[in-house]
Amino acid sequence: MRSCGIAVIGLGLMGSSALYALTRRGADVLGFDPLAVGDARGSSHGSCRIYRRFNFESEAYTELSDRAFKGWQALEKASGRTILKPSRVLEAGPPGSRLVAASRAAAARKGAIGGPATGTDANAAFPAFNLPANWDVVVQGSGGILMAEAAIGAFREGAEGRIVAAAAKMRPTPGGIRITTPDQEVMAEQVIVAAGPWISAFIPGLGRYLTVTRQAVGWFAPAKPETVGYGEFPIFIIEGQGGVIYGFPDFEGRGVKAAQHDHGPIVGADKWSPPARDDELETVRATLARFVPGAAGPVVDRDICLYTNTVKADVRADDGNEFIIDRLPGDRRILVASPCSGHGAKFASAIGAMLSDMALDPEIDAPEAFRLDRFSGFADQR
Numbered sequence: 001m002r003s004c005g006i007a008v009i010g011l012g013l014m015g016s017s018a019l020y021a022l023t024r025r026g027a028d029v030l031g032f033d034p035l036a037v038g039d040a041r042g043s044s045h046g047s048c049r050i051y052r053r054f055n056f057e058s059e060a061y062t063e064l065s066d067r068a069f070k071g072w073q074a075l076e077k078a079s080g081r082t083i084l085k086p087s088r089v090l091e092a093g094p095p096g097s098r099l100v101a102a103s104r105a106a107a108a109r110k111g112a113i114g115g116p117a118t119g120t121d122a123n124a125a126f127p128a129f130n131l132p133a134n135w136d137v138v139v140q141g142s143g144g145i146l147m148a149e150a151a152i153g154a155f156r157e158g159a160e161g162r163i164v165a166a167a168a169k170m171r172p173t174p175g176g177i178r179i180t181t182p183d184q185e186v187m188a189e190q191v192i193v194a195a196g197p198w199i200s201a202f203i204p205g206l207g208r209y210l211t212v213t214r215q216a217v218g219w220f221a222p223a224k225p226e227t228v229g230y231g232e233f234p235i236f237i238i239e240g241q242g243g244v245i246y247g248f249p250d251f252e253g254r255g256v257k258a259a260q261h262d263h264g265p266i267v268g269a270d271k272w273s274p275p276a277r278d279d280e281l282e283t284v285r286a287t288l289a290r291f292v293p294g295a296a297g298p299v300v301d302r303d304i305c306l307y308t309n310t311v312k313a314d315v316r317a318d319d320g321n322e323f324i325i326d327r328l329p330g331d332r333r334i335l336v337a338s339p340c341s342g343h344g345a346k347f348a349s350a351i352g353a354m355l356s357d358m359a360l361d362p363e364i365d366a367p368e369a370f371r372l373d374r375f376s377g378f379a380d381q382r
């Protein structure tokens, strides 16, 4: 039977980043995933994700964003690929918007505040918008378009020869973790499980703390193409009546990619049926028509992607949608990585490095906010 020091199950953004970091540190590591880069399943597929330095979810993420930024730069240098395309990020909402206030506070803490602050300012700076004059606005200068598939490709290329293109099963034994694929068995000393929406199948008891939701994504032919080009027009996140809608400049000549951040219907990881329907994209369409008329036009392309969301914790209270990165209480040889809830991609270079640190040094643990013992089902096992 083959053996390895560390096995990584799942090579989406998180697992491929961990595999890459471990490979570069000379670890004896093997990665497993049946899907090729570009496959439309899971959470990481598609060309792009938003990179924000300042995160409305929590100010505590700024440091992780900064670490990830350095990681993306290093990956660009090592791979020769474009991974992070610089872009401003505009966030807007009605007066008193909590989303805008939280991003502003995080930016102000780093002295990075300036630019359009109201709907009037934003409409003047970016003619694609038609925001109400009294809306609150914040523009981050240091955001970017994370080229998600390019990043996974670069991570996987950097770990050439260490990837088994097959689905894996895992069984902990006293002598190691037995990994089984249809063709081989591997005994690993440790395992990083980064299986995205499929992760509950690997970790007993985890499923009750996760929901997998169907997220509809559309590309809209811009009504005024000259107003939404890359460089001229920012990434945008709008907190409107229909919820939180985000979108990208038309950087691929494919239209303005836009979607709703609020959770869609709960589905199984293998039980979803693309493409996105018109009714699922209606709120996005209406929001663009009302607030971003330069981008509003017919839907020209569509996609479905899955969010894996955490529920609110019941031991150390949080707001939910927080990442899980931890050693499994009860079996510290197993590292669990579920950093999604629709906002994990931007951090993947830093999270892969964190997982690699944890696998190589048993003294290193993930930040408390990410640990499993915030949930009662895992609290008494540590």
Ligand SMILES: Cc1cc2nc3c(=O)[nH]c(=O)nc-3n(C[C@H](O)[C@H](O)[C@H](O)COP(=O)(O)OP(=O)(O)OC[C@H]3O[C@@H](n4cnc5c(N)ncnc54)[C@H](O)[C@@H]3O)c2cc1C
Pocket (backbone or CB within 6 Å): 009, 010, 011, 012, 013, 014, 015, 032, 033, 034, 035, 041, 042, 043, 044, 045, 048, 049, 050, 051, 166, 167, 168, 169, 194, 195, 196, 197, 198, 215, 217, 259, 304, 305, 306, 307, 337, 338, 339, 340, 341, 342, 343, 344, 345, 346, 347
């Ligand atoms: C529509 C959408 C928009 C998003 N927008 C943003 C954004 O703008 N900014 C941001 O920061 N984040 C965003 N996110 C979140 C981000 O994309 C996720 O946090 C991230 O992709 C999670 O990656 P992952 O590696 O954990 O999961 P996945 O990418 O799902 O990877 C899991 C992998 O595990 C593999 N696997 C499953 N079972 C097995 C098995 N038995 N054996 C081996 N391998 C297995 C799968 O094949 C898959 O490749 C968005 C997500 C979606 C869906």
